[in-house]
Amino acid sequence: MRCSDVEAFWDEMREGVEARSEHVLAHLRRCRTCQEAFEQCEGVAYCLNCLPTVEPPTNLVPRILEHIASMRSRSRTTTGTDDFARINSPLGELIVAWRETGITFVGLVRASDVETAWERVERRLRRPLRESVPPDWVVEAVGRFFETWQVDMARVDISGLSDFEQAALRKAAQIPPGEVRSYGWIAREIGHPQAARAVGQAMARNPVALLFPCHRVVDASGALHNYGYGIEVKARLLRMEGYLKSGA
Amino acid sequence: MVPQTRTAERKAAASAPTTLRSADSVPSVERFERIVDDYQRRLYGFALRMTGNREDAEEIVQDAFVRAFRALGKMTEEQRSELRLQPWLYTITLNVTRNRLRSKRPTNVALDALADPDALLNNTQEGPEQPEQIVERGTDLALVEQALLQLPMHLRAAATLRFIEGRSHPEIAEILNQPIGTVKSHVHRAVRILRRILGPQVGRIAPSEEPANAV
Numbered sequence: 001m002r003c004s005d006v007e008a009f010w011d012e013m014r015e016g017v018e019a020r021s022e023h024v025l026a027h028l029r030r031c032r033t034c035q036e037a038f039e040q041c042e043g044v045a046y047c048l049n050c051l052p053t054v055e056p057p058t059n060l061v062p063r064i065l066e067h068i069a070s071m072r073s074r075s076r077t078t079t080g081t082d083d084f085a086r087i088n089s090p091l092g093e094l095i096v097a098w099r100e101t102g103i104t105f106v107g108l109v110r111a112s113d114v115e116t117a118w119e120r121v122e123r124r125l126r127r128p129l130r131e132s133v134p135p136d137w138v139v140e141a142v143g144r145f146f147e148t149w150q151v152d153m154a155r156v157d158i159s160g161l162s163d164f165e166q167a168a169l170r171k172a173a174q175i176p177p178g179e180v181r182s183y184g185w186i187a188r189e190i191g192h193p194q195a196a197r198a199v200g201q202a203m204a205r206n207p208v209a210l211l212f213p214c215h216r217v218v219d220a221s222g223a224l225h226n227y228g229y230g231i232e233v234k235a236r237l238l239r240m241e242g243y244l245k246s247g248a
Numbered sequence: 249m250v251p252q253t254r255t256a257e258r259k260a261a262a263s264a265p266t267t268l269r270s271a272d273s274v275p276s277v278e279r280f281e282r283i284v285d286d287y288q289r290r291l292y293g294f295a296l297r298m299t300g301n302r303e304d305a306e307e308i309v310q311d312a313f314v315r316a317f318r319a320l321g322k323m324t325e326e327q328r329s330e331l332r333l334q335p336w337l338y339t340i341t342l343n344v345t346r347n348r349l350r351s352k353r354p355t356n357v358a359l360d361a362l363a364d365p366d367a368l369l370n371n372t373q374e375g376p377e378q379p380e381q382i383v384e385r386g387t388d389l390a391l392v393e394q395a396l397l398q399l400p401m402h403l404r405a406a407a408t409l410r411f412i413e414g415r416s417h418p419e420i421a422e423i424l425n426q427p428i429g430t431v432k433s434h435v436h437r438a439v440r441i442l443r444r445i446l447g448p449q450v451g452r453i454a455p456s457e458e459p460a461n462a463v
Contacts, residue, residue: 007436007440008432008436010436010439011410011432011435011436011439012432015416015417036448036451037443037451039451039452040443040448040450040451041439041443041451042451043443043446043450043451043452043453044411044439044442044443044446044450045411045439046453047389047392047442047446047450047453048392048396048407048408048411048412048442049411049412049414050389050392051297051389051392051393051396051412052389053289053293054292054293054296054302055289056288056289056292056305056306056309057302057306060288060292060306060309060310061281061284061285061288063310064284064288064309064310064313064314065280065281065284067310067314068280068313068314068317197307197310
């Protein structure tokens with residue numbers, strides 16, 4: 001048995017399963033180098049085994065459960081059918097869904113065909129959609145966003161979301177156009193100072209992009225972090241709103 | 249505070265439930281609460297060794313449980329009764345860890361140390377250390393932690409599961425979704441690199457019996 005073969009059996013010999021144990025042991029008895037190698041392997045295993053067990057923070061479990069409870073309350077589905085239409089905007093073609101109570105979905109159309117986009121929105125809203133001609137109030141609300149970067153909240157309906165998500169999005173809507181805030185800021189403002197990450201997920205799941213300006217929410221460091229339609233779109237929006245300089 | 253030894257924890261791990269039996273079509277929050285309670289310490293420990301960062305570990309564990317909850321909700325009753333919960337939770341945790349670490353750039357320390365694994369020891373030790381004391385001093389355990397973090401992620405996962413979590417080769421193979429031979433080879437390569445980083449004196453500190461009170 002050669003030295004290069006012997007070392008590979010160290011871990012298996014610890015388990016007591018290596019069939020060639022006798023050969024390995026015989027080799028070890030006469031090879032000082034391999035003996036040392038075995039001892040060093042044993043030392044490594046010992047050092048790793050000695051690393052202390054670190055307790056998770058006591059609030060980890062409540063935080064996880066709170067997050068899951070909020071996911072569940074979100075899955076309460078509202079029945080009925082929403083209408084939708086495709087509307088052209090300075091940012092490209094939008095898909096906008098609404099019901100009597102307000103606009104329920106705004107997204108950029110990225111799918112190659114409208115059917116796919118349609119299905120995606122249905123899955124997101126958990127409701128069937130039908131294509132319609134948009135009423136004036138819907139066209140106005142979207143048009144007004146691109147003129148003033150402001151939205152009349154009475155025109156938007158996010159009642160299908162969890163209380164936490166609604167609070168986070170409503171807070172985001174208070175960020176003035178041309179400014180940004182951090183995920184942590186929203187978390188603090190809505191009374192869940194440790195939930196910055198949950199805020200990030202609420203922003204990621206924002207069904208009413210643009211109108212609820214999750215694009216104005218960035219990293220604590222000011223990095224744009226992420227956006228459902230890509231960082232480039234987020235940067236473009238923030239440039240349009242005057243937060244980022246045109247060259248940025 | 250005296251932390252539990254790994255052996256005690258391993259025993260606790262062995263008695264934990266590994267399957268989830270449920271008659272509900274959706275996992276109840278109460279039932280899931282039990283799972284979170286049972287596994288959060290282990291998954292947190294694993295994520296912490298993988299990242300070396302408490303905040304990362306907390307967020308990874310949180311994300312992993314959220315993913316697990318969603319996935320359980322989509323499973324049929326049969327799928328859920330066949331699920332081996334423990335390895336499955338580890339696999340999810342590892343995937344979340346991978347995604348998270350991938351989006352971060354490696355630190356300069358790690359790059360320097362890869363170029364010269366001995367530098368780590370030389371920089372932090374002034375004189376020749378009494379090898380017997382290496383694990384008795386917190387600072388030196390920090391060296392072991394650092395050494396582990398210098399491994400490429402797949403080797404770090406193998407070494408962590410094998411020597412810190414005390415998992416068997418088949419268990420690791422299941423968690424990592426790799427053939428047992430690959431697992432063995434990764435464990436072996438991890439140990440070789442760690443030997444190089446920790447230096448030859450590491451061979452003089454291995455006791456013949458289990459550590460009684462390791463810190």
